[in-house]
Amino acid sequence: xxxxxxxxYKWGMNDFGDxxxxxxxxxxxxxxxxxxxxxxxxxxxxxxxxxxxxxFRSFIGESLRYVAVCENRWLALLGWAAAALKCKARDEWIGxxxxxxxxxxxLVANNCRFxxxxxxxxxxLASRILALNIKRLSDDWQAAYGHPIHLAETFVDPQxxxxxxxxxxxxxxxxxxxxxxxxxxxxxxHGRIKSVFxxxxxxxxxxxxxxxxxxxxxxPMITSMRLSDKHADLLLKVLLTIPDSRMAxxxxxxxxxxxxxxxxxxxxxxRSFDAIAQWGKACSQKTLKRLRCRKNPRTExxxxxxxxxxxxxxxxxxxxxxxxxxxxxxxxxxxxxAAISIDGxxxxxxxxxxxxxxxxxSAFLHNEGTVLAQEQVPSSTNEIKVxxxxxxxxxxxxCVATLDALHTQQETARYLVEEKKSRLCIHR
Numbered sequence: 001x002x003x004x005x006x007x008x009y010k011w012g013m014n015d016f017g018d019x020x021x022x023x024x025x026x027x028x029x030x031x032x033x034x035x036x037x038x039x040x041x042x043x044x045x046x047x048x049x050x051x052x053x054x055x056f057r058s059f060i061g062e063s064l065r066y067v068a069v070c071e072n073r074w075l076a077l078l079g080w081a082a083a084a085l086k087c088k089a090r091d092e093w094i095g096x097x098x099x100x101x102x103x104x105x106x107l108v109a110n111n112c113r114f115x116x117x118x119x120x121x122x123x124x125l126a127s128r129i130l131a132l133n134i135k136r137l138s139d140d141w142q143a144a145y146g147h148p149i150h151l152a153e154t155f156v157d158p159q160x161x162x163x164x165x166x167x168x169x170x171x172x173x174x175x176x177x178x179x180x181x182x183x184x185x186x187x188x189x190h191g192r193i194k195s196v197f198x199x200x201x202x203x204x205x206x207x208x209x210x211x212x213x214x215x216x217x218x219x220p221m222i223t224s225m226r227l228s229d230k231h232a233d234l235l236l237k238v239l240l241t242i243p244d245s246r247m248a249x250x251x252x253x254x255x256x257x258x259x260x261x262x263x264x265x266x267x268x269x270x271r272s273f274d275a276i277a278q279w280g281k282a283c284s285q286k287t288l289k290r291l292r293c294r295k296n297p298r299t300e301x302x303x304x305x306x307x308x309x310x311x312x313x314x315x316x317x318x319x320x321x322x323x324x325x326x327x328x329x330x331x332x333x334x335x336x337x338a339a340i341s342i343d344g345x346x347x348x349x350x351x352x353x354x355x356x357x358x359x360x361x362s363a364f365l366h367n368e369g370t371v372l373a374q375e376q377v378p379s380s381t382n383e384i385k386v387x388x389x390x391x392x393x394x395x396x397x398x399c400v401a402t403l404d405a406l407h408t409q410q411e412t413a414r415y416l417v418e419e420k421k422s423r424l425c426i427h428r
Contacts, residue, residue, distance in 0.1 A: 036065040079113035089175035111154040126165035155194035253305040280304030339366040396422040
């Protein structure tokens with residue numbers, strides 16, 4: 001495909017003679033934009049990898065995937081991810097200091113992928129899709145990550161594209177990059193400069209991002225959950241089996257209160273000790289009572305444990321004991337499952353006493369992303385030897401078990417199909 005054709009495909013344009021076709025104009029007026037569903041993510045990744053000139057591997061940091069559709073037909077794909085750490089043209093336009101940039105950078109999102117599918121040909125389609133995306137981007141980001149987006153950015157290769165659709169959608173051209181790309185912790189000069197475009201999502205975007213006194217909410221979003229009496233009572237029963245490593249003297253909060261609040265907060269999206277404590281403070285008196293929190297004798301009110309109390313206890317508790325205790329409770333909360341994935345990951349920054357990296361093999365639910373069980377893989381062996389130990393406690397009858405190609409072993413397949421009564425799916 002020549003450069004001219006690639007530009008037409010990129011911006012959703014057909015050859016000049018087809019621009020005025022009524023069906024093409026109708027397609028543009030009826031296009032809708034929505035977030036990609038969980039079941040569609042693999043298809044989105046595959047299409048982007050096959051048809052985008054940059055290919056696709058993964059996104060960096062917070063990200064959203066969109067698809068433009070017309071009567072369930074996919075027309076275009078858009079991907080948003082974390083903003084570039086360094087961009088001189090953008091930073092000068094905003095006018096923020098390096099310290100302020102690190103603080104406010106999460107409020108900038110990068111349109112790092114935009115693809116009109118090759119078989120789709122309609123004038124003005126790309127700018128129409130961009131306009132629809134800009135209208136909902138900040139609200140979608142708020143719902144997904146707990147904070148809005150004030151500024152959108154993108155980088156266009158001027159050797160291939162002119163950025164016509166971005167200009168038509170109201171984006172501002174700021175200049176060019178110097179031709180550097182980040183590779184791990186270093187910046188490598190590749191020589192391909194990019195055109196820098198930005199689109200403010202609010203009128204005072206630049207002023208707000210550069211204002212050190214601006215009150216910007218960047219804390220992680222904590223959602224609520226409905227916990228029935230049955231599930232709460234079952235949770236407390238399994239938590240009683242976890243030993244308390246604290247000294248008896250000076251204990252104010254029962255281990256049940258700390259563990260139950262931590263577990264519920266993590267399910268709701270908390271990812272730090274501070275976020276867990278915030279979740280506990282937001283609970284009603286009825287919920288705090290149900291979770292066995294301490295009752296203040298003076299105020300007659302139930303109070304959640306503080307952040308230091310939560311942090312000290314969770315850092316000293318037996319993690320293996322928690323895993324075993326929570327397995328049955330997590331399954332009862334999630335209900336019927338259709339697919340369980342088994343995958344191993346090396347933990348970043350975690351090492352054993354002999355200096356080796358820690359690797360965990362986990363079983364988790366596909367759609368919910370909730371871990372059901374996990375086992376540490378000894379440094380002397382690999383994941384294959386740990387699968388049976390990991391899955392023995394899990395009821396997997398009629399479930400679909402998905403594994404990496406590493407596990408194409410007759411013994412593993414026989415164990416899953418004959419002993420666990422599950423269906424097997426191997427990912428290449």
